[in-house]
Amino acid sequence: MATSLSTSGISRRALIALAFLLLLVFLVAPLVLVFTRAFGDGLEAPIAALREPDALAAIRLTLLVAAIAVPLNLVFGLAASWAIAKFRFRGRSLLVTLIDLPLSVSPVVSGLVYVLVFGAQGLFGPWLIGHGIKIVFAVPGIVLASVFVTLPFVARELIPLMEAQGRLEEEAALTLGATGWQTFRRVTLPNVRWGLLYGVLLCNARAMGEFGAVSVVSGHIRGLTNTMPLHIEVLYNEYNLPAAFTVAALLALLALVTLAAKSLLEWHLNDEPSTSSR
Amino acid sequence: MRIEISGIVCRYGTTPAVSGVDLTIADGEFVALLGPSGSGKTTLLRAMAGLEVPEAGSLAFDGADALALPPNRRGVGFVFQHYALFKHMTVADNIAFGLSIRPRALRPDKVAIRAKVDELLELVQLPGLAKRYPQQLSGGQRQRVALARALAIEPKLLLLDEPFGALDTQVRTELRLWLKGLHRRLGVTSVFVTHDQEEAMELADRIVVMRAGRIEQVGTSAEVYAAPASPFVYGFLGQANQIGCTVAGGVAGTDAVILAEGLELPDGAATAWFRPHQVDLVPEGPALDGELIDLTVIGARVKGTLKYRGKLITVELAEKSDLAVGPCKWRPREVRIYPV
Numbered sequence: 001m002a003t004s005l006s007t008s009g010i011s012r013r014a015l016i017a018l019a020f021l022l023l024l025v026f027l028v029a030p031l032v033l034v035f036t037r038a039f040g041d042g043l044e045a046p047i048a049a050l051r052e053p054d055a056l057a058a059i060r061l062t063l064l065v066a067a068i069a070v071p072l073n074l075v076f077g078l079a080a081s082w083a084i085a086k087f088r089f090r091g092r093s094l095l096v097t098l099i100d101l102p103l104s105v106s107p108v109v110s111g112l113v114y115v116l117v118f119g120a121q122g123l124f125g126p127w128l129i130g131h132g133i134k135i136v137f138a139v140p141g142i143v144l145a146s147v148f149v150t151l152p153f154v155a156r157e158l159i160p161l162m163e164a165q166g167r168l169e170e171e172a173a174l175t176l177g178a179t180g181w182q183t184f185r186r187v188t189l190p191n192v193r194w195g196l197l198y199g200v201l202l203c204n205a206r207a208m209g210e211f212g213a214v215s216v217v218s219g220h221i222r223g224l225t226n227t228m229p230l231h232i233e234v235l236y237n238e239y240n241l242p243a244a245f246t247v248a249a250l251l252a253l254l255a256l257v258t259l260a261a262k263s264l265l266e267w268h269l270n271d272e273p274s275t276s277s278r
Numbered sequence: 279m280r281i282e283i284s285g286i287v288c289r290y291g292t293t294p295a296v297s298g299v300d301l302t303i304a305d306g307e308f309v310a311l312l313g314p315s316g317s318g319k320t321t322l323l324r325a326m327a328g329l330e331v332p333e334a335g336s337l338a339f340d341g342a343d344a345l346a347l348p349p350n351r352r353g354v355g356f357v358f359q360h361y362a363l364f365k366h367m368t369v370a371d372n373i374a375f376g377l378s379i380r381p382r383a384l385r386p387d388k389v390a391i392r393a394k395v396d397e398l399l400e401l402v403q404l405p406g407l408a409k410r411y412p413q414q415l416s417g418g419q420r421q422r423v424a425l426a427r428a429l430a431i432e433p434k435l436l437l438l439d440e441p442f443g444a445l446d447t448q449v450r451t452e453l454r455l456w457l458k459g460l461h462r463r464l465g466v467t468s469v470f471v472t473h474d475q476e477e478a479m480e481l482a483d484r485i486v487v488m489r490a491g492r493i494e495q496v497g498t499s500a501e502v503y504a505a506p507a508s509p510f511v512y513g514f515l516g517q518a519n520q521i522g523c524t525v526a527g528g529v530a531g532t533d534a535v536i537l538a539e540g541l542e543l544p545d546g547a548a549t550a551w552f553r554p555h556q557v558d559l560v561p562e563g564p565a566l567d568g569e570l571i572d573l574t575v576i577g578a579r580v581k582g583t584l585k586y587r588g589k590l591i592t593v594e595l596a597e598k599s600d601l602a603v604g605p606c607k608w609r610p611r612e613v614r615i616y617p618v
Contacts, residue, residue: 168362171329174349175356176376176431186379190366 038249049243057223058231066207069146077154085162111216137219145213150203157199205258279434286335295321297491310478311471313488319471355428359440361420363412370408376431398426418449438470519591523550530615535564547618552610554594565607
């Protein structure tokens with residue numbers, strides 16, 4: 001017994017070490033490299049790269065896209081998960097499948113679909129051109145593609161949470177005289193607030209980092225329709241490596257901040273008495 | 279508040295849960311809905327609160343149609359089986375909820391709400407727990423917080439779904455007595471659901487026995503226990519034995535033993551029901567042949583098992599030194615006869 005325990009102790013330690021090693025090689029090292037390449041030769045070059053007008057435009061566009069896509073998906077995710085988790089209706093499972101669609105379809109395909117629908121040769125193309133509305137190869141297309149790609153994040157985070165919580169607390173609120181909105185505001189929302197925030201963080205990370213779908217609909221017009229990921233690619237293809245790594249570092253930094261916020265959230269979740277039973 | 283229920287039908291999909299229930303509850307009454315799981319008692323309770331929408335029937339509170347009101351305007355206090363306390367709120371906020379969500383014109387001010395919360399905490403004997411979260415309370419404490427929360431809106435009707443179902447026996451007995459006293463003090467019309475006949479008999483002024491979505495019998499606990507309207511009620515209210523018999527000319531008998539006389543039942547096959555303590559061992563006179571196969575002395579009583587025509591019959595006898603397993607003569611002292 002003792003022998004087998006100590007053996008399993010050794011193998012356990014070996015497995016843990018292996019896991020850490022893999023993480024180090026595949027995740028941490030590249031990230032560290034991005035930062036060393038960007039800031040290795042002092043701060044002058046990176047700062048210059050970020051002050052360049054095209055880079056600034058890309059940063060602005062990325063922030064704009066996130067600022068539109070995240071609130072939209074926050075509202076959609078809340079509404080969809082509320083409906084799915086708390087009510088039984090016809091077409092419910094279809095809705096669940098549809099929400100997962102953006103995760104199962106390659107982002108490039110999602111982008112192409114928008115070109116097919118809104119592009120010049122697309123379904124609504126002639127009508128849109130006739131009315132002077134530009135969607136593909138313009139900011140609206142980028143926003144649409146980002147919204148599509150990031151659609152599942154909030155809903156997927158909330159559906160299991162809301163299902164686990166059931167309807168009882170809401171029924172209790174109702175019998176105590178609360179209106180539908182009061183029930184939502186004061187009972188449903190506070191119960192899922194940390195899960196919601198987590199979903200929003202993931203959604204935001206993806207909205208800022210999305211490449212495939214955005215790449216198809218953007219048209220790569222420098223200073224106009226390039227987001228940060230697209231701008232990085234352009235710089236990289238021009239062999240402007242210091243600038244590419246600088247913007248990449250900034251994007252990675254956003255991801256790291258998101259991760260830190262997520263860890264902080266989880267730490268908070270385990271600590272708070274009102275949610276500790278989760 | 280006087281409650282009149284008539285012809286209520288509730289369905290989950292195609293499964294009927296309540297199939298036509300009529301019931302009148304007097305103001306200030308304490309009524310138990312008693313029945314096995316699936317008898318529709320909880321559904322009926324939820325329909326009274328507006329949490330289920332009946333597809334037929336009517337419900338009136340003090341003569342006014344209540345079905346037209348959504349649950350949040352019925353003014354009914356509901357205590358859920360698993361309490362359904364708001365996990366993210368303190369005990370005080372839970373209790374204050376019903377008052378704090380009122381429109382500004384009807385809302386008491388903060389001081390008044392706090393005073394009400396303190397008063398209710400005192401009432402449910404949990405002073406000093408106002409700042410705790412539900413997770414930090416025991417089951418019995420949560421139950422009482424749930425009750426205080428329901429009482430805060432001063433409901434005219436209090437509904438309790440299996441109020442003691444999730445508690446251990448000792449807490450349960452304690453809370454039962456306490457709830458009975460509370461009802462006496464507040465006098466609010468109350469209906470509770472239970473599957474425990476002892477609980478129903480101990481607490482309720484009147485018991486409504488339900489089965490498969492219908493009411494089997496309504497009456498005080500004495501009435502229901504003494505004269506169960508059907509074999510189902512007889513069996514549900516306590517340990518019961520049954521043997522086959524024949525009714526002829528108003529007399530029920532079996533094996534030349536007369537079990538009951540003066541019955542208003544048609545001639546034919548019937549069943550005689552009796553409780554374990556209604557069995558006598560008779561050395562002489564007309565009796566049934568049986569065999570005592572097991573005896574256990576519990577204090578001054580003896581519990582035993584008797585085999586009669588291949589059936590096992592539970593008996594409870596006064597202790598006598600000459601009791602022994604083996605063939606015996608016996609007969610039920612009192613029976614209720616139900617036609618087959």
